[in-house]
Amino acid sequence: MAQGPDGYREFVVSRIDQFRRTAYLLSGDWHTADDLVSGALVRLLRHWRRVSAMEDPDAYVRRMLLRGWLDERRRPWRRERSTAEPVEPRGTAPAGHDAVPERMALMALLAELPPRRRAVLVLRFFCDLSVEETAAELNISPGTVKSQTARALEALRDRLNDKGEDRATSR
Amino acid sequence: MQHLVDALRDATDTAPPTTIDLDNLIDTEYRRKRVRTGVGAVLVTAALAAVPLALTTGGGATAPPVYGAPASQSLSPLPSSSLVPTRQPSNGSAQTLSDIVVPRVYAMLPGATLTDPRTTAPFHFTGTDAHGYNARATVKDAAGTGHLWFDYLREPLPCATGPECDHSPPCPRVEDDVTCTVRGDGTKVQVIERKTGGLRHNQVSLYRPDGSVVQLIAHNADITLDGSKEPVITRPEAPLTIAQLMELADLIRLP
Numbered sequence: 001m002a003q004g005p006d007g008y009r010e011f012v013v014s015r016i017d018q019f020r021r022t023a024y025l026l027s028g029d030w031h032t033a034d035d036l037v038s039g040a041l042v043r044l045l046r047h048w049r050r051v052s053a054m055e056d057p058d059a060y061v062r063r064m065l066l067r068g069w070l071d072e073r074r075r076p077w078r079r080e081r082s083t084a085e086p087v088e089p090r091g092t093a094p095a096g097h098d099a100v101p102e103r104m105a106l107m108a109l110l111a112e113l114p115p116r117r118r119a120v121l122v123l124r125f126f127c128d129l130s131v132e133e134t135a136a137e138l139n140i141s142p143g144t145v146k147s148q149t150a151r152a153l154e155a156l157r158d159r160l161n162d163k164g165e166d167r168a169t170s171r
Numbered sequence: 172m173q174h175l176v177d178a179l180r181d182a183t184d185t186a187p188p189t190t191i192d193l194d195n196l197i198d199t200e201y202r203r204k205r206v207r208t209g210v211g212a213v214l215v216t217a218a219l220a221a222v223p224l225a226l227t228t229g230g231g232a233t234a235p236p237v238y239g240a241p242a243s244q245s246l247s248p249l250p251s252s253s254l255v256p257t258r259q260p261s262n263g264s265a266q267t268l269s270d271i272v273v274p275r276v277y278a279m280l281p282g283a284t285l286t287d288p289r290t291t292a293p294f295h296f297t298g299t300d301a302h303g304y305n306a307r308a309t310v311k312d313a314a315g316t317g318h319l320w321f322d323y324l325r326e327p328l329p330c331a332t333g334p335e336c337d338h339s340p341p342c343p344r345v346e347d348d349v350t351c352t353v354r355g356d357g358t359k360v361q362v363i364e365r366k367t368g369g370l371r372h373n374q375v376s377l378y379r380p381d382g383s384v385v386q387l388i389a390h391n392a393d394i395t396l397d398g399s400k401e402p403v404i405t406r407p408e409a410p411l412t413i414a415q416l417m418e419l420a421d422l423i424r425l426p
Contacts, residue, residue, distance in 0.1 A: 012193060024183055025183060038196065107182060126179040
């Protein structure tokens with residue numbers, strides 16, 4: 001991969017969508033996602049010569065996104081929760097498929113998970129990383145990844161069941 | 172499990188347009204890199220300046236001339252496309268700026284030769300409204316070699332987040348070598364006259380109410396634009412004084 005600015009630009013242009021989506025699943029809103037990606041891209045540019053020589057530069061950016069997001073979560077002002085309704089971008093949902101509520105429900109469920117558990121889910125099931133790769137990115141053991149994955153999935157199932165029952169009783 | 176994978180993909184399939192401006196991000200980072208390199212050079216040079224440069228100036232009755240770094244990011248927040256070669260040829264506006272400013276600079280520096288260190292062409296403005304206008308000059312005259320660094324942002328650059336988005340400094344700002352005042356028309360005038368161990372860095376920045384920014388810097392050294400080489404000090408003072416920079420800054424304006 002080219003080590004100069006052109007190589008950097010080419011790499012970023014080809015990956016930025018994936019980075020934004022990963023950041024969105026971690027943070028839950030697109031504005032924060034863009035902030036996280038911006039921060040990661042600045043660090044990437046600073047270390048581009050070294051990172052471009054790596055086998056997997058994507059992993060470096062993912063680590064920067066994760067670190068940025070986990071750091072952000074630790075800041076006191078992040079404890080405040082916005083009450084504004086999230087603005088959904090205009091998109092065309094597939095016919096006969098109520099995509100927006102489902103998407104909102106998934107994001108709400110993810111938001112209820114502890115940060116690391118959420119990160120495990122995103123890395124394993126969105127970034128398609130193995131247990132070992134996820135462990136390396138989060139700097140935890142493979143055993144912890146497995147247990148966190150199991151608990152996260154269990155929590156999602158419980159909440160989905162709760163919501164299903166709520167809907168059933170409200171009818 | 173596959174349902175979760177699909178759900179995660181679906182959740183991101185209506186991404187709004189990004190607010191990330193890659194060009195601006197790269198330009199800003201290169202500028203920061205230059206500032207960091209410049210500050211490092213200042214510290215090294217300042218440490219070395221006390222004795223060795225005194226020898227070269229015959230005992231240092233006058234302060235030894237040393238490269239003055241560009242101010243820190245907070246003091247010179249003007250984003251610049253200066254490290255990237257100018258992407259577009261000079262247009263009418265750049266020529267207008269050259270016609271206004273260049274003769275005045277030559278009048279202030281009689282006998283000097285001014286060349287653009289990027290191209291070795293004569294001193295002139297290049298750029299566009301979108302990326303800003305700039306002019307660079309290596310100044311050579313009987314006093315030695317200096318450097319001029321002129322930037323003009325006619326329109327505020329698009330900016331997502333971060334301190335670099337605040338193009339206007341707090342004012343009044345009074346530090347040892349930085350002052351900021353507000354004129355009657357609302358223009359903020361920031362002046363930096365930096366002398367560190369004989370270093371010379373003269374800077375005038377105008378932040379006009381219309382959002383345009385003018386930033387002029389004069390160094391008393393022959394410098395490389397990317398800070399890759401140690402500055403070479405050959406003259407006691409920057410080629411242009413604060414008063415001269417102020418006069419030029421007021422000339423830089425496009426209708």
